[in-house]
Amino acid sequence: MKIYCTGKTRILTVVLCVLLSAGCDSDGSSPVAPTPQPLGPPGTADVAGTWTATLTASSGDITGGGCLGNVARGFQLSRTWTATLTVAQDGTTLTPTSVEIAGVTCSFGGSVSSNTVNATVNSCTPDRIDVGAVEVCGSDPWHLESLSLAVEATVSGSVVTGTPTATATAVSGDASHSVSATGTLSMSR
Numbered sequence: 001m002k003i004y005c006t007g008k009t010r011i012l013t014v015v016l017c018v019l020l021s022a023g024c025d026s027d028g029s030s031p032v033a034p035t036p037q038p039l040g041p042p043g044t045a046d047v048a049g050t051w052t053a054t055l056t057a058s059s060g061d062i063t064g065g066g067c068l069g070n071v072a073r074g075f076q077l078s079r080t081w082t083a084t085l086t087v088a089q090d091g092t093t094l095t096p097t098s099v100e101i102a103g104v105t106c107s108f109g110g111s112v113s114s115n116t117v118n119a120t121v122n123s124c125t126p127d128r129i130d131v132g133a134v135e136v137c138g139s140d141p142w143h144l145e146s147l148s149l150a151v152e153a154t155v156s157g158s159v160v161t162g163t164p165t166a167t168a169t170a171v172s173g174d175a176s177h178s179v180s181a182t183g184t185l186s187m188s189r
Contacts, residue, residue: 043114044091044092044112044113044114045112045114045115045116045117045155046089047087047089047094047112047117047155047160048087048088048089049086049087049189050084050085050086050087050189051084051085051086051087051160051187051188051189052082052083052084052085052187052188052189053082053083053084053085053185053186053187054080054081054082054185054186054187055080055081055082055083055164055183055184055185055186056078056079056080056081056183056184057078057079057181057182057183057184058076058077058078058079058183059072059073059074059075059076059077059078060073060076060078061181061182061183062179062180062181063179063180063181064170064177064178064179064180065170065177065178065179066137066170066172066175066177066179067134067136067137067138067172067175068131068134068137068142068170068172068177068179069170069177069179071134071136071137085187089112092111092112092113093109093110093111093112094108094109094110094111094112094117094119095109096108096109096122097109104124104125104126104129104147105124105125106121106122106123106124106125106147106149107121107122107123107124108120108121108122108149109122112155115154115155115156116152116153116154116155117151117152117153117154117155117160117162118150118151118152119149119150119151119153120148120149120150120151121147121148121149121150124147127145127146127147128143128144128145129143129144129145129147129168130142130143131143131144131170137172138172138173140172140173140175141172142170142171142172143170143171143172144168144169144170144171144179145168145169145171146167146168146169147166147167147168148166148167148168149164149165149166149167150164150165151163151164151165151185153185153187158188158189159186159187159188160185160186160187160188161184161185161186161187162185163182163183163184163185164182164183164185165180165181165182166180166181166182166183167179167180168180
């Protein structure tokens with residue numbers, strides 16, 4: 001799945017793009033069903049398989065980020081993305097999976113305990129996203145680095161819901177600001 005943005009939505013998309021790894025397949029193709037894996041202890045949710053994921057994020061959910069964050073929040077934009085995601089599970093472990101969104105490929109994995117899924121992004125390539133100059137923030141270009149994502153979600157039958165949180169460092173010249181953003185994730189099969 002490729003996302004193309006122009007104008008004001010680019011800042012929201014760039015800041016939140018790591019959130020999308022929670023809900024996108026790597027190349028937009030139809031997912032392949034995973035090899036059946038053993039379930040964890042009794043009572044552990046089975047999340048292996050193909051899911052339709054919907055992620056909603058708003059520029060109002062961005063905190064920090066210095067001038068770049070202020071500009072993004074000022075846009076008061078909201079975006080919803082829908083994608084197909086294939087999850088591999090081995091007992092209580094979510095097997096690491098790579099996903100690509102907006103030109104960034106991230107690897108994520110995690111765990112399942114009872115009806116709770118905890119997933120984190122382990123690494124992203126590239127590990128930096130160039131935003132460019134933002135006129136009201138001066139002439140130095142901005143970029144995001146140290147991208148990470150964590151999500152805790154609840155499984156209820158064939159539905160998973162949670163709140164992913166993405167973090168990064170917004171850098172421009174000598175200025176460096178922590179930035180984070182939250183969204184709403186819903187998955188169903």
